Amino acid sequence: MKPAMNYGCLLCILVLLPALCHSQDSFTPSRATYYGSPDCYGTPTGACGYGEYGRTVNDGSVTGVSRLYRNGSGCGACYQVRCTKPQCTGEGAYVVATDYGEGDRTDFILSPRAYAKMAQPDEYQTKQLFAYGVVEVEFRRVPCRYSGYNLVFKVHEQSKYPHYLAIVMLYVGGTYDITAVEYWQEDCQEWKPMRRVYGAVFDTQSPPSGDVNLRFQVSWSNGATWVQPKYPLPRDWKAGATYDSQIQLD
Incomplete structure (x- = not known):
């Protein structure tokens, strides 16, 4: 600016x-x-x-x-x-x-x-x-207060299904920061980190082919924890679509 x-x-x-x-x-x-x-x-x-x-x-x-x-x-x-x-x-x-x-x-x-x-x-x-x-x-x-909104994640418009997935975090309530995002790699049975590309945008060059289970690291002044959306990102995700995590941060 x-x-x-x-x-x-x-x-x-x-x-x-x-x-x-x-x-x-x-x-x-x-x-x-x-x-x-x-x-x-x-x-x-x-x-x-x-x-x-x-x-x-x-x-x-x-x-x-x-x-x-x-x-x-x-x-x-x-x-x-x-x-x-x-x-x-x-x-x-x-x-x-x-x-x-x-x-x-x-x-x-x-x-x-x-x-x-x-x-x-x-x-x-x-x-x-x-x-x-x-x-x-x-x-x-x-604290941020967004009446009627849970934590939302949006598939960034630059995502290219199914090979490149980027998400951006919206409506982060309270005085929390999203400091990391991971997805579940089923064949390895482990959480894999997504890269912070810039700002609130995280990406991966190799997203899972099925439903994508995500989790977010929520940090505050003296601690941090992981939270997981109630539902995974569906396997047929689309660029520009938004998904409600069902997580309320306040």
């Missing part, structure tokens, strides 16, 4: 989604800017590999992150970001990390929609905040 000035999106101030809730963690000082977007939403070509999900999740209140990207394991993390200018609210914006981006010593490059939410609900105040371009902020990680 490239930081940019975009005054056409000054009025994109929407109600905060109830999907994200508060955390008791302390705030960390940082800096934030925003990127140009014709409709104030995110970008479908972000480094996390989310596609359209990365553009519209959390109603477009998304962000590119730098050090918080953590080689892709930071994709999908949720943050409360609030600025310290007089034009800013005490609540700030609640955002989802969907891309990698570096600005002027910034941790966050926000969508215009998210950047506007840091401002007082007044067009003049919002315009002033956009005029700064880069602002001092403080942030903390908060």
Whole structure:
């Protein structure tokens, strides 16, 4: 993402989604800017590999992150970001990390929609905040809450049935990270690791020919565990299809 000035999106101030809730963690000082977007939403070509999900999740209140990207394991993390200018609210914006981006010593490059939410609900105040371009902020990680959604895995559009399988993890709730994905190799009777290609995308050049049993390593600040979807990926999987894991992370 490239930081940019975009005054056409000054009025994109929407109600905060109830999907994200508060955390008791302390705030960390940082800096934030925003990127140009014709409709104030995110970008479908972000480094996390989310596609359209990365553009519209959390109603477009998304962000590119730098050090918080953590080689892709930071994709999908949720943050409360609030600025310290007089034009800013005490609540700030609640955002989802969907891309990698570096600005002027910034941790966050926000969508215009998210950047506007840091401002007082007044067009003049919002315009002033956009005029700064880069602002001092403080942030903390908060749990993601996706009402009505379990952890979902999507067969990436670049998958080529039956020889190449890539999946991307969506709707990771709570303050969890997906740090590894494995599939069951029946003839070897062992779990085989999938490669993290980039962001939230994992792949294998030799997927099993039948149903594909997957498991995901879920990590948090002081531990990790493996979780397995209730149903395997069907043998006739298709590129672009999404599958509900029946796993609820919160």
